[in-house]
Amino acid sequence: MPFIRNAEETMSMEIIIIGDELISGKTRDLNGWYASGCLLSRGLLVSEIRTVGDNYPSISSALRAAVKKSQVVIVTGGLGPTEDDRTTEAVSRVFRRPLVLDQDLLAHIMESIARLGLSWSPSLEKLAWLPKGARILDPNREMCGFSISRGDRHLYFLPGVPEQMRELMNRAVIPDLLQKHKPRLIPRHRLLKVYGMSESQIADAFEGLSDKLNTVIFGFYPSFPENHITITVRGKEDDQIDRELQKAEQEIRHLLGPYVFASDEQTMEAVVGEMLKERRMTLSVAESCTGGLIGHRITSIPGSSVYFDRGATVYSNRSKVEMLGVKQEILTAYGAVSDEAVREMAEGIKGTAHTDIGLAVTGIAGPEGGTDDKPVGTVYIGLSADEQTFSACYRFSGERDKVKLHSSEMALDWVRRYLYGYPFIPGI
Amino acid sequence: MPFIRNAEETMSMEIIIIGDELISGKTRDLNGWYASGCLLSRGLLVSEIRTVGDNYPSISSALRAAVKKSQVVIVTGGLGPTEDDRTTEAVSRVFRRPLVLDQDLLAHIMESIARLGLSWSPSLEKLAWLPKGARILDPNREMCGFSISRGDRHLYFLPGVPEQMRELMNRAVIPDLLQKHKPRLIPRHRLLKVYGMSESQIADAFEGLSDKLNTVIFGFYPSFPENHITITVRGKEDDQIDRELQKAEQEIRHLLGPYVFASDEQTMEAVVGEMLKERRMTLSVAESCTGGLIGHRITSIPGSSVYFDRGATVYSNRSKVEMLGVKQEILTAYGAVSDEAVREMAEGIKGTAHTDIGLAVTGIAGPEGGTDDKPVGTVYIGLSADEQTFSACYRFSGERDKVKLHSSEMALDWVRRYLYGYPFIPGI
Numbered sequence: 001m002p003f004i005r006n007a008e009e010t011m012s013m014e015i016i017i018i019g020d021e022l023i024s025g026k027t028r029d030l031n032g033w034y035a036s037g038c039l040l041s042r043g044l045l046v047s048e049i050r051t052v053g054d055n056y057p058s059i060s061s062a063l064r065a066a067v068k069k070s071q072v073v074i075v076t077g078g079l080g081p082t083e084d085d086r087t088t089e090a091v092s093r094v095f096r097r098p099l100v101l102d103q104d105l106l107a108h109i110m111e112s113i114a115r116l117g118l119s120w121s122p123s124l125e126k127l128a129w130l131p132k133g134a135r136i137l138d139p140n141r142e143m144c145g146f147s148i149s150r151g152d153r154h155l156y157f158l159p160g161v162p163e164q165m166r167e168l169m170n171r172a173v174i175p176d177l178l179q180k181h182k183p184r185l186i187p188r189h190r191l192l193k194v195y196g197m198s199e200s201q202i203a204d205a206f207e208g209l210s211d212k213l214n215t216v217i218f219g220f221y222p223s224f225p226e227n228h229i230t231i232t233v234r235g236k237e238d239d240q241i242d243r244e245l246q247k248a249e250q251e252i253r254h255l256l257g258p259y260v261f262a263s264d265e266q267t268m269e270a271v272v273g274e275m276l277k278e279r280r281m282t283l284s285v286a287e288s289c290t291g292g293l294i295g296h297r298i299t300s301i302p303g304s305s306v307y308f309d310r311g312a313t314v315y316s317n318r319s320k321v322e323m324l325g326v327k328q329e330i331l332t333a334y335g336a337v338s339d340e341a342v343r344e345m346a347e348g349i350k351g352t353a354h355t356d357i358g359l360a361v362t363g364i365a366g367p368e369g370g371t372d373d374k375p376v377g378t379v380y381i382g383l384s385a386d387e388q389t390f391s392a393c394y395r396f397s398g399e400r401d402k403v404k405l406h407s408s409e410m411a412l413d414w415v416r417r418y419l420y421g422y423p424f425i426p427g428i
Numbered sequence: 429m430p431f432i433r434n435a436e437e438t439m440s441m442e443i444i445i446i447g448d449e450l451i452s453g454k455t456r457d458l459n460g461w462y463a464s465g466c467l468l469s470r471g472l473l474v475s476e477i478r479t480v481g482d483n484y485p486s487i488s489s490a491l492r493a494a495v496k497k498s499q500v501v502i503v504t505g506g507l508g509p510t511e512d513d514r515t516t517e518a519v520s521r522v523f524r525r526p527l528v529l530d531q532d533l534l535a536h537i538m539e540s541i542a543r544l545g546l547s548w549s550p551s552l553e554k555l556a557w558l559p560k561g562a563r564i565l566d567p568n569r570e571m572c573g574f575s576i577s578r579g580d581r582h583l584y585f586l587p588g589v590p591e592q593m594r595e596l597m598n599r600a601v602i603p604d605l606l607q608k609h610k611p612r613l614i615p616r617h618r619l620l621k622v623y624g625m626s627e628s629q630i631a632d633a634f635e636g637l638s639d640k641l642n643t644v645i646f647g648f649y650p651s652f653p654e655n656h657i658t659i660t661v662r663g664k665e666d667d668q669i670d671r672e673l674q675k676a677e678q679e680i681r682h683l684l685g686p687y688v689f690a691s692d693e694q695t696m697e698a699v700v701g702e703m704l705k706e707r708r709m710t711l712s713v714a715e716s717c718t719g720g721l722i723g724h725r726i727t728s729i730p731g732s733s734v735y736f737d738r739g740a741t742v743y744s745n746r747s748k749v750e751m752l753g754v755k756q757e758i759l760t761a762y763g764a765v766s767d768e769a770v771r772e773m774a775e776g777i778k779g780t781a782h783t784d785i786g787l788a789v790t791g792i793a794g795p796e797g798g799t800d801d802k803p804v805g806t807v808y809i810g811l812s813a814d815e816q817t818f819s820a821c822y823r824f825s826g827e828r829d830k831v832k833l834h835s836s837e838m839a840l841d842w843v844r845r846y847l848y849g850y851p852f853i854p855g856i
Binding site for chain 1: 450458474477
């Protein structure tokens with residue numbers, strides 16, 4: 001992964017994550033992942049993330065090794081009130097700084113507990129004992145975090161609860177670090193999301209990339225059923241970085257055409273929603289194998305009630321007839337998973353909902369229900385709009401959840417392509 | 429987190445994860461998480477997970493530090509064919525073992541590439557160069573992994589692609605380790621899933637836990653909107669472990685009553701589906717604010733077509749009237765988010781679908797649409813069955829996605845409670 005191959009070495013930095021649950025397969029780390037990304041986006045590169053358990057030997061040896069190697073050490077976890085929270089005590093022992101009761105902090109904690117209507121527990125006093133010389137990161141919160149410095153070494157201690165850790169990271173640690181060291185080159189990223197092209201098709205298309213972009217770093221990451229491309233540009237001035245990022249994005253969009261459907265945080269359902277809103281058009285859906293997933297995705301977007309009227313989740317054959325007016329003869333002759341059925345479903349929902357577009361999906365999500373003729377993963381998609389009805393058959397691979405997700409993505413992509421006037425009905 | 433507080437120290441073990449994408453916030457680690465859990469479930473405890481970038485200095489210093497400290501070192505990543513894959517070369521340098529071309533492996537790789545209809549690329553030869561004395565972990569695959577030993581130190585090198593890594597872990601590494609060292613005590617875990625009780629309510633209930641269970645290790649983990657409790661028992665014999673696990677589970681179920689809804693891999697929707705199937709009952713849903721999420725969750729279970737007939741996602745007021753027969757006067761007088769509306773929705777979907785149970789949800793998911801009277805998060809749930817209709821109002825907190833998820837969970841829990849004959853309509 002050439003993601004940070006050319007990143008500038010600035011201050012040497014590492015992260016220590018403390019928690020038994022993270023070295024026992026119980027919990028997937030969120031903090032190392034978040035902190036390293038947060039730092040890199042400001043041009044600060046982490047060299048290592050160490051995850052150790054809640055015990056003095058592990059914490060102490062990680063701290064000792066870290067200050068030997070790195071100028072900046074960010075530590076998360078083990079700051080809570082229980083006896084399993086041992087970070088503060090370990091800091092005190094390793095750096096020979098006795099714990100001191102911070103009376104202001106104690107008063108603040110007591111006040112907060114009272115304000116929340118909770119009863120005081122003696123174990124909470126532990127939160128106010130800090131190593132001598134520690135600087136509180138945010139005096140306005142109970143889980144305030146702290147930092148200590150030894151010469152040119154700076155250590156930051158943050159709580160393990162992700163929300164608290166993120167707040168302190170953004171409000172206290174990052175500003176503090178940027179004061180100590182302004183990175184010469186700021187990296188900026190853009191994410192382009194691609195659907196309907198495989199990784200190797202994208203790689204082939206990239207051979208047409210112009211040489212002018214050789215200072216730009218590209219990365220590919222599959223994110224089922226999408227493929228994501230990251231563009232990274234580093235530079236000194238915002239304007240220049242923006243221009244280069246823009247240029248790289250334009251060239252990729254040119255090479256990949258309508259397969260690029262969104263950038264950065266945008267999702268397929270957000271793009272579709274945005275377009276419907278702009279065009280003042282409305283949508284209704286008829287779902288069989290996706291079971292409500294398309295409606296769920298559409299309505300995950302705030303304000304979707306403006307363009308989304310209704311969905312009919314027609315699992316039984318009778319519901320297809322009763323809710324959408326699909327003819328029983330069609331179901332008998334061709335089956336519920338058929339081109340004929342999906343067309344009637346799309347037309348049926350459009351007609352009953354009086355929307356501009358009717359979208360329909362019917363298929364076999366598995367693991368049961370497949371036949372030689374229509375194996376598991378066979379999915380028909382239909383779209384009815386403006387006196388026309390389109391339909392096609394796909395074969396999606398994978399388990400039930402993947403077939404459902406892929407079907408929902410393809411169906412939404414049909415709406416996007418229809419509205420943009422792109423070449424319609426792509427393969428997979 | 430007291431999860432592994434009493435775990436037995438066996439062989440000293442650590443994991444090294446290699447990949448720039450993991451120290452740059454791009455990708456969340458899956459391999460350290462999986463490998464540590466996989467080892468702990470066999471009684472093998474990992475002391476540390478180190479994550480470093482794709483460069484020689486980082487890989488080399490991690491390897492050197494690891495063999496100093498740990499008997500067993502498991503390394504993932506950096507075994508691929510590109511120039512960014514540097515693990516094998518680093519091993520060669522650190523342990524002074526020249527790289528040797530394994531002719532059998534090379535022939536095997538070439539054969540596989542041909543079989544897949546892919547064209548040979550010279551860079552693939554790199555996969556067959558291994559440090560002298562390396563033992564291939566699985567000769568039947570291209571990404572075969574390898575191990576080397578130095579005295580009582582054993583190092584295992586696995587590919588970074590999670591599926592490949594997991595296969596090799598289970599098929600080669602674990603059996604190898606268990607031959608070297610049979611843990612005295614095998615831990616076994618059970619997960620109990622709780623909905624409708626807060627962490628502090630669970631903690632209060634746990635005060636009633638009998639002293640006989642003091643060899644059992646409990647852990648609490650919030651998993652929105654559920655709370656999960658892990659039970660860990662260690663012992664020498666399967667029968668005895670099973671009995672203790674059983675006893676602990678029974679006691680917790682006794683203390684928490686109907687709030688425990690599932691164990692281990694079971695989900696709320698699977699439990700509800702199982703019960704409907706057993707009772708040969710059918711379900712239909714009418715969703716407003718959840719937008720199809722309840723239907724999606726129900727149909728994520730294979731075979732759900734036996735008990736799930738249909739869903740009406742009634743986003744617009746007109747769809748509520750047309751699809752469910754909700755009276756326009758009700759909507760005008762009380763609004764679409766009201767007790768009156770949700771009752772008509774539940775009765776309406778049950779009547780039109782001819783199912784045993786009709787389930788309905790209407791609410792304000794936000795961020796817009798809240799009023800003083802009905803703020804964002806106000807959600808009505810209705811259930812109609814057996815000539816009776818139940819309804820209640822909740823105030824869920826959080827963003828749109830959390831309100832949707834919480835509403836879907838509560839609605840499904842109503843069906844579970846109704847079918848079990850539990851005290852109905854819980855608070856939150």
